[in-house]
Amino acid sequence: MIMDESSPRNGRTMFACLVGVSQVLGLASVVLTGVWLGQYRGGFAWDASPQEFNLHPLCMVLGLVFLQGDAILVYRVFSNEAKKNVKILHGVIHFFALIISIVGFVAVFDVHRASKIPDMYSLHSWCGMATFILFCVQWVVGLMFFLFPVTSSWLRAAYLPIHVFCGLVLLVMCIGSCLTGITEKLLFTIAPTYSLFASEGVMANVLGILLVGYGVLLVYLVTKEEYRRPPNPEEESLSVHFKTLTEGESPTSP
Amino acid sequence: MIMDESSPRNGRTMFACLVGVSQVLGLASVVLTGVWLGQYRGGFAWDASPQEFNLHPLCMVLGLVFLQGDAILVYRVFSNEAKKNVKILHGVIHFFALIISIVGFVAVFDVHRASKIPDMYSLHSWCGMATFILFCVQWVVGLMFFLFPVTSSWLRAAYLPIHVFCGLVLLVMCIGSCLTGITEKLLFTIAPTYSLFASEGVMANVLGILLVGYGVLLVYLVTKEEYRRPPNPEEESLSVHFKTLTEGESPTSP
Numbered sequence: 001m002i003m004d005e006s007s008p009r010n011g012r013t014m015f016a017c018l019v020g021v022s023q024v025l026g027l028a029s030v031v032l033t034g035v036w037l038g039q040y041r042g043g044f045a046w047d048a049s050p051q052e053f054n055l056h057p058l059c060m061v062l063g064l065v066f067l068q069g070d071a072i073l074v075y076r077v078f079s080n081e082a083k084k085n086v087k088i089l090h091g092v093i094h095f096f097a098l099i100i101s102i103v104g105f106v107a108v109f110d111v112h113r114a115s116k117i118p119d120m121y122s123l124h125s126w127c128g129m130a131t132f133i134l135f136c137v138q139w140v141v142g143l144m145f146f147l148f149p150v151t152s153s154w155l156r157a158a159y160l161p162i163h164v165f166c167g168l169v170l171l172v173m174c175i176g177s178c179l180t181g182i183t184e185k186l187l188f189t190i191a192p193t194y195s196l197f198a199s200e201g202v203m204a205n206v207l208g209i210l211l212v213g214y215g216v217l218l219v220y221l222v223t224k225e226e227y228r229r230p231p232n233p234e235e236e237s238l239s240v241h242f243k244t245l246t247e248g249e250s251p252t253s254p
Numbered sequence: 255m256i257m258d259e260s261s262p263r264n265g266r267t268m269f270a271c272l273v274g275v276s277q278v279l280g281l282a283s284v285v286l287t288g289v290w291l292g293q294y295r296g297g298f299a300w301d302a303s304p305q306e307f308n309l310h311p312l313c314m315v316l317g318l319v320f321l322q323g324d325a326i327l328v329y330r331v332f333s334n335e336a337k338k339n340v341k342i343l344h345g346v347i348h349f350f351a352l353i354i355s356i357v358g359f360v361a362v363f364d365v366h367r368a369s370k371i372p373d374m375y376s377l378h379s380w381c382g383m384a385t386f387i388l389f390c391v392q393w394v395v396g397l398m399f400f401l402f403p404v405t406s407s408w409l410r411a412a413y414l415p416i417h418v419f420c421g422l423v424l425l426v427m428c429i430g431s432c433l434t435g436i437t438e439k440l441l442f443t444i445a446p447t448y449s450l451f452a453s454e455g456v457m458a459n460v461l462g463i464l465l466v467g468y469g470v471l472l473v474y475l476v477t478k479e480e481y482r483r484p485p486n487p488e489e490e491s492l493s494v495h496f497k498t499l500t501e502g503e504s505p506t507s508p
Contacts, residue, residue, distance in 0.1 A: 022342050029371060043280075073412065101276070117449065118449045118450070118451075120450075121448060121449045121450075121451055121455065122437070122440075122448065122455075122459070123433060123436055123440070123458065123459045123462040126459050126463060127433065127462065127466065130463070130466075137471070158398070161478075161479075165474065165477070169470055169473070172426055173466065176429070176430045176433055176466070179377060179381065179430055179433065179434050180433050180434055180437045182377055183376070183377050183378060183434045183437045183438055183441075184437055184441065186376075186377070187437075187438065187441040187442075187445075188441075191441075194375060194376065195371065195372045195375045195376075196372070196375075197372075197375055200377065201376075203379045204377065205376070205380050209380060209381075209384070212381065212384075214431070218422055220419060223419070223477075224415075225415075235298040244279070253255065
């Protein structure tokens with residue numbers, strides 16, 4: 001609060017630096033996942049082979065961690081843009097996250113079926129599936145409430161904090177699921193050399209730490225009071241009357 | 255906001271219910287950890303045997319999840335008590351969490367040394383150690399800043415939101431570390447039957463889900479605006495002058 005008032009410019013510079021670091025961490029996570037599976041696990045394919053399985057971690061880290069995180073972050077980064085545009089961007093990035101994560105899910109079930117590996121027995125699969133179901137529910141409800149508002153403005157206002165909270169919980173659950181997935185994959189593939197600090201194990205561990213760093217920074221940037229979108233009564237009125245606006249009428253009352 | 259004003263009594267009832275559910279989830283996690291390791295892993299001992307290792311998960315779930323979570327929750331549950339007393343309770347519960355988690359750490363390093371198992375190679379150990387180091391730093395800094403304030407009131411006010419944020423991050427990191435630990439333990443011990451839905455595996459998976467539920471509920475209770483401790487200027491003044499108070503003087507200025 002004190003820092004807010006005394007140095008708004010410093011606050012904005014710090015914000016830009018932290019966003020930059022978050023992007024480096026997020027992109028590094030995606031690249032490292034690709035390098036790990038490309039270099040040590042035979043790369044990628046779509047033929048029910050172990051190479052198809054490799055698409056699972058890549059899609060999850062890209063879709064449900066990096067894209068989901070950035071979809072959340074747009075409200076802070078584009079705080080001076082019209083809320084309607086930022087909402088659309090938030091929805092579009094989440095759409096790509098959804099498609100990519102579906103590909104990742106199909107890949108793992110495909111490989112399990114071809115190799116006769118049972119589904120849904122591990123803690124990783126339980127956490128991952130719970131997270132994905134919640135992600136889909138949040139997606140559909142968010143779409144109905146905010147992008148094509150079919151509900152009353154009162155209901156939207158009441159749902160907003162729940163949507164924000166669930167979004168952050170989902171991001172953290174995705175990262176938790178990734179950590180269990182990395183642990184599982186390493187113990188399934190390099191158990192004898194993992195404890196000897198095999199380079200593949202160290203690389204995958206570093207990936208886990210990068211994901212945790214990305215998550216912590218994202219949650220910090222989104223929840224810090226100083227970085228919140230300043231309330232704009234005129235914009236709120238526009239937002240509430242989004243439906244009216246899209247029908248070409250001018251909002252004259254709040 | 256709307257619900258705050260229209261039904262404070264309903265809000266308080268809901269709060270009490272959620273706290274109750276959180277305690278059921280937290281206690282169930284501790285009990286289930288004990289039952290899992292007692293029934294399927296030969297119980298507990300302090301003789302560098304695998305039974306000593308079993309103290310590691312039990313101490314971590316009890317100390318760094320349940321007690322740490324409840325130490326955070328006291329500020330919301332005892333919102334009508336004097337802040338000084340709640341602070342002391344927060345510190346005392348964290349003290350027990352620290353002692354219990356040290357026992358848990360000693361147990362695992364003890365067993366590793368006796369069985370010549372390398373230390374610190376897994377993602378679980380990296381996450382767990384990072385979390386424990388941050389926990390210790392947070393403990394010492396929190397003690398200096400708030401329980402025995404040796405810093406200026408301005409510095410304390412600036413540090414408070416960081417302390418709160420780091421506390422919640424720590425709790426979530428502890429739960430994430432538990433999930434990787436459960437995955438590791440199951441793959442080390444019941445790999446051949448885990449995919450056949452062995453009862454031990456299902457029990458440990460349920461433990462993981464309970465821990466996630468406890469974490470989500472705790473973070474919700476602590477971050478929800480409605481459940482925050484109402485600001486009390488007189489109390490803030492008391493808090494700032496805690497040092498003065500303990501020396502027997504009466505705070506007359508803010």
